[in-house]
Amino acid sequence: MNATSRFPRWIAVTTGLLLCSTAFILAYAQRPESRRGGASVVDEPYVGIVTSSGPQDDLYSIESSGVTTQPVRVAAEKFLEGLTEQQRERTVFPVDDNEWRKWDNRHRSPRQGVGFDEMTDEQRSLALNMLGQSLSAKGLKKTQDIMKLNGTLAELANNFDEYGEWLYWITIMGKPSETEPWGWQLDGHHLVINYFVLGDQVVMSPVFMGSEPIEAKQGKFQGTIVMQDEQDKGLKLIQMFSNDQRSEAILMDRKDGNNNLTEAYKDNMVLDYAGIVGSKLDDGQKESLLRLIEEYVGNMRKDHASVRMSEVKQHLDETYFAWIGGTTEQSVYYYRVHSPVILIEFDHQRRVAPFRTSEPTRDHIHSVVRTPNGNDYGKDLLRQHYHSHTH
Template sequence: MKSILSSHRWMLLSVSVFFCTTAALVAYSQGPGGRRGRTSVTDSFVGITNSQGVQQGLFSIESTGVTTEPIRSAAVAFLDGLSESQRERTVFPVDDAEWRKWDNRHRSPRQGVGFNEMTEAQRTLAFEMLGQSLSAKGLKKTQDIMKLNGTLAELANNSDEYGEWLYWITIMGEPSATEPWGWQLDGHHCVVNYFVMGDQVVMSPVFMGSEPVEAKEGKFKGAIVMQDEQDKGLALISLLNDEQRAEAIIMNRKNGNNNLTEAYKDNVILDYAGIPGSKLDDTQKQALLALVEEYVGNMREGHAKVRMSEVAKHLDDTYFAWIGGTTDKSVYYYRVHSPVVLIEFDHQRRVAPFRTSEPTRDHIHTVIRTPNGNDYGKDLLRQHYHSHSH
């Protein structure tokens, strides 16, 4: 019976996913270079929604009381450290479609200035900007992912497509204390979109992952990532009783790659699935919050607290869904989905240096998004334009 129910839920989920915007689905396979890839970026932005449409009134322009001045100052210093030609390639309007052209794959045209062309002084300024925006944990994770991309270059013997410095930065708008602006880090397995308006911050979409997840030898031996995301998801499913697991697990066996909201999927229509927070006890709810905080905590502490307060307001309407096994050797996918946050974790098939047909714990993808129109701070920017003449 449980197997039948799980299959039924998975069929419903599949039907829901089918109604995702066609451009977004096709674009992921073709990328920005293909005709449909470009279309997915130029389509009007809606954001991640469910079949009921955009839920209004979730985000508002307000003071958080958490300063963004160190971020602005570091961004100005970074831009001042660039040459004139580098700056011309790096700065885009705050509402430019460039925000949406990020790609977590390794072969993709990138804009902006690359770490591979920066001087040591410029790299220092770039990391200072990232460091003022991210938590210490978030910065270290970002740098470790970059290092592991260097490990992948060693394993694949391919420094043209992989490497520690194959990451690019763009600045959207002019860094300001009052006007909206932001920055983007774009590269293989690490993408951060960071929107700033006054003292408000929206850090999404964020893609973090790696293959391999640990450097066991080579230049970056010892670097390891994504273990807390992996373990805290497993800890939550392990806390559920049999009845709760039957509701949370939408498919017992994991086949292939399951993430739904990676690059070029800004307008995916995705209905809630799994078990809602309202059916969890206090211990389980705390584990759910701890899981979300693992991702949100890549932001600087003050801004992360603001974000977590948004998440907590909708905790009863936060759904936890699972695909795959539940042992400490299993491969799996999980999703946390509420009106204000969407998180996906996925064990992926091996791609380099050789492909496999089955998912592995050594290739992980994660995504965090802000549903209902506020990825890239779009809803806040819309409200700003509505109340200010530009």
């Protein structure tokens, strides 16, 4: 079902729901038939995800976080040293290159950089060490488990050309440096991480994490499972709400189709706030909301995650929580957390491979984390850096 055929469903919603979900309707109307309308979208001037009021200024600044990024830099340097000259030539891009914006969470997409599938064992070890120095232990495990489940999907679909544990690519943007901006990107099916570094500051977004299936019930990676905490903590929060709070938070009580709005090629989405605002939550509900956000932010290395969470807490009363779908232990649903400084989407999707389904299922999950108001890929920090330094 395409965006146009969804639109009448929204019109049928009650007036109150229409008012709180205007942004949702407009966003769907803007959604292209194929996000791979690629180059033209990526070449548009970057604005970032903003509300219809426009960008909110002065949210981000270049300042010391007090957390060293040296281990990440050293690991990236060693990774690059371990590549052949030919591999390095197609792996390194300028720090302000549009290559950042060409990521795609789908399996059929041209990729740049060096793929894990072509790496030697030593090169893979160096690549994983770079990820390990950037991410928390939980974040690294989740990353590797998503890669493994892409291998499980290859087994289920009997298609090892389009799916597989090692069909993921790394690019380096800029030159790893103590003072100059640089970063890295991991790009592949159901797993995309953009990691920007400036001095001791880190911006890790956009991040896409998901899987189909979410659990390997047989095969090489039997027992691997992902995205359960993201799923369960969202459900726990909505179940804590009173009836009046639910009436504000729930945009639609039936989930029909795929609802994520800010996946690939959606860097300039205009998306208004919807749902219930944090200032209307009690202390226990606010704590549950923070734990939910921390589940995503906590994929970063611990100390940098703490810095990021301090940003989030400053805007907690301005943070909106929106929901689509049921609220039982068996329900499928979508939720969104949206504040001036963080945007999180979680979505139960239809099955795609190897057997398509018409209804969403808990066995196919997508999640996206963004930094609204112009700082995905560290763009706002990069802009400020260029403003104060000659390049």
